[in-house]
Amino acid sequence: MDDKRKIKARGRPKASSLRKLTKSVTMKFxxxxxxxxxxxxxxxxxxxxxxxxxxxxxxxxVAKHSTEEATTMRNLVGMANNLNQLTKLSHQMGFYRTKNVIMELLEKLKSIMNDYKTKERRAR
Missing domain, CATH: 1.10.1220 (Arc Repressor Mutant)
Structure with missing residues (x-):
């Protein structure tokens, strides 16, 4: 009574449910x-x-910029705009009248740039 022998399955074994590819993503190039x-x-x-x-x-x-870095860059752009306006004003009114405002702005710029550099070094 050898007729009851186990019949071996043919072909490739079925993939486990974890390995089976069931989801698709459409992309355009x-x-x-x-x-x-x-x-x-x-x-x-x-x-x-x-x-x-x-x-x-x-x-x-790698993310382009964190929200903190984006805020810093917006601040820098705003400060650069202010510096351009002050430069124009100093040409119109004279440098000595706008010197203190320009020096304060430069100190703020230096501070922000130093903070950004130290954060960038820590990220590496």
Whole structure:
């Protein structure tokens, strides 16, 4: 009665539910970018989907600027605008009348730039 032998399943074993790819993401690329992706995927000997998936998970994404840095930059832009206005005013009224205001503004600028430099060094 060997007819009741276990029959082995043929083919590739089923992927676990954790490894199974069930979600998709649609992306659009320009023609040159798409061709560059294809070229890179071929050089890596991967399918385009594998290449994009690996690139997405292996890449290190760095934020452009934190909210604190963006605020600092806005302040710097505002101060630069003020400095330009004071320069114009000093040309019209004379430098000695606007000297104190300009010196205070320069000190504030130096302070902000020094703070930014020390924060940037700590981030590295």
């Amino acid at each position: 320009s023609k040159p970018d798409y061709e560059q992706l294809l070229r890179r995927s071929r050089q890596a000997n991967r399918t385009l989907a594998e290449y994009i998936r690996n690139s997405a998970f292996e890449a290190q994404v």
